[in-house]
Amino acid sequence: MTNLAKELTDMLEALGSHGKDPAGGVSRFLYTKEWIDAQRYLEKEMLDEGLDVHFDEIGNLFGTLKGSKYPNETILSGSHVDTVGNGGYYDGQFGIVAAFIAIKHLKAKYGQPLRNIEVVSMAEEEGSRFPYSFWGSKNIVGIAKNDDVKDITDFDGVPFVEAMRNAGFDFRDDTKGMREDLKAFVEIHNEQGNVLEAEEKSVGVVHSIVGQRRFNIEISGQANHAGTTPMGYRKDTVFATSQMVSEIITAARKHGDPLVATVGKIDVTPNVVNVVPGNTLFTLDIRHTEKDALVQFTEEVNEILNRLAKEHQVGLTIDMWMDEDPVPMDKNIVDLMIKQCDENGLNYKLMHSGAGHDSQIFAPKIPTAMIFVPSRDGISHNPAEYTEPADLAEGVKALMGALYELAYKE
């Protein structure tokens, strides 16, 4: 293992020790003792490295390497410190560790940058403890509204506000906008998919984050005795659903990458072996990097559903309960990352992100980009999450290249 790879895995392990779950992996929820311990550990590392360190009101942690020429311009890098329940060692925390180590190496190699480089350990992204996601990044860019969380509670009934205050933090003044010094954000994250692994690449340069639409589709027919109801007298919602799902997924495959369509959930009523099912509900999740493609595929899905509902003489309700637009990354940063990857001989691939990340919160506000490292077997949100140390190091080299371009060059 190279020194850089070892440095990364050692620090991931140290950070991952805060919230290590006896049931496996890391469970580190917003404002818990484990979360505070993790932030304190990072604070100490940053102080030891000589960075200017501060928490913001709500608990995002920042460590700054001051710039010599443009002290009011900051290049930010990092990710979220919270995890899902029984999460892995990479999701979120690798983005923090990588930014910290990148800054350390850049400082050692190139000295003081022209602009500030700042590592951020963001308070929250996953929405695992409270029913709210992106609390960290939304506060940084000034779009978090205190009203959105003031009445929510966690799975044990603990109010958000109480948890926040007990951890030593409080609301920011949410009438204020974002910090004016932030000029760019670069996040490194594990891919959470298997594209890099399958194509044997070490680094992904992300050009955009997909938009998502999610639907609940309910088919209503007639519950009947499975023995006494001839096929011709049935309104079988599982039969109707089977043809709908088959056609939708087939259409998505025909459409081709980067479109993905997933029917992840099916709830049949009454769901017993000897009753023709009178009601079936299924979900559909579609994602694409282009909004037009999402709109067009939605129309295709509607056509399929309506045609088959008519054919099967079943009732149909379609509820689109999520509609998030795709988020393109900043073209300039993407171009300079590609340049740096080429110059440094990195084994990279230009790709999109199929999952949501803090970067999508930053991108509408400041130039933003992302780097991926591979996920073994595409696994994430699981103790089995893993990235080869050599790939972690390659990812950090790509990150260093980007930060160098952004902070050390005029």
Add this chain to the structure above:
Amino acid sequence: MTNLAKELTDMLEALGSHGKDPAGGVSRFLYTKEWIDAQRYLEKEMLDEGLDVHFDEIGNLFGTLKGSKYPNETILSGSHVDTVGNGGYYDGQFGIVAAFIAIKHLKAKYGQPLRNIEVVSMAEEEGSRFPYSFWGSKNIVGIAKNDDVKDITDFDGVPFVEAMRNAGFDFRDDTKGMREDLKAFVEIHNEQGNVLEAEEKSVGVVHSIVGQRRFNIEISGQANHAGTTPMGYRKDTVFATSQMVSEIITAARKHGDPLVATVGKIDVTPNVVNVVPGNTLFTLDIRHTEKDALVQFTEEVNEILNRLAKEHQVGLTIDMWMDEDPVPMDKNIVDLMIKQCDENGLNYKLMHSGAGHDSQIFAPKIPTAMIFVPSRDGISHNPAEYTEPADLAEGVKALMGALYELAYKE
């Protein structure tokens, strides 16, 4: 309403009052207080009618109108007195009430028969309280094994044996065979399907009870992130299942009546909107009146499943956990029922039964036949179960015709 129709509905109501469920319908489980009350009510009615009344060891209730010429030959008619939870007023209890009233009217009209006619209120058929079905009829024909129930308990943990003894009954000597005087069994039952209603018939003469095969089919693929896994990298078990179900049901429809095929239950794992489902289990229930057709369709199903599992590169396990052969009704009784229906101008249809009944337990032992009356909207096992009083009366006329042929003629 005719007198006969009124007599039937009054007695159904009286019997249905024992076990009337505040949540709707009738809940009358084996050996409960409600069950005992119902049997005692019937016992009194039979005694009042001057029948010879007795319970057997396990709690089947019999009322006999003695024959003049062949006192050792008995024509049996009746059904089961237990219900499912929140069952209707017709399933089971109509068969008892109809047999009782048929005997009463035959006696009034024709006097003493040549052979005994006996009404039976059977202890149990549904398997609703204990995990055992046909306890009543299986004891009558001598195939119930005491060992099969001696260790089972109900949903509250009450042992079968304790419930039986507390109700005043006990095991029969299960080394003994069936009564030798039983020469035929005729059961009348509500159809529990919508064929008679759809075809506007009042009476169904059943020529056979379908055989059934039930399968658990498990598809194993790979759980993946719904956003980060391109379509080409997926082993999507819901997609595979959708095509399997679609092809199986389409093949069954093409095969035509009386084949029915039902996928009543689907369990997806992990069953969340944003995960490509790594595992899907579904059930298949197929029924037909001919064993050959069941065997042939099973082969067809196997071909479909194996071909699609290979195409989708998913794992497949097929578990056939029920395999019951079709049961033909006695041709002689069917023929004489048809003759009677024709002579009496009844609006009948020759048909099969898609559901299981006590008759299938009797049929391999003694000549057996069944009569159906319509079920409104095909509904059964539900408080909404209903048959028009006029159709109840038509059914009883068909039953009287059959009993007359069997008990009053040489």
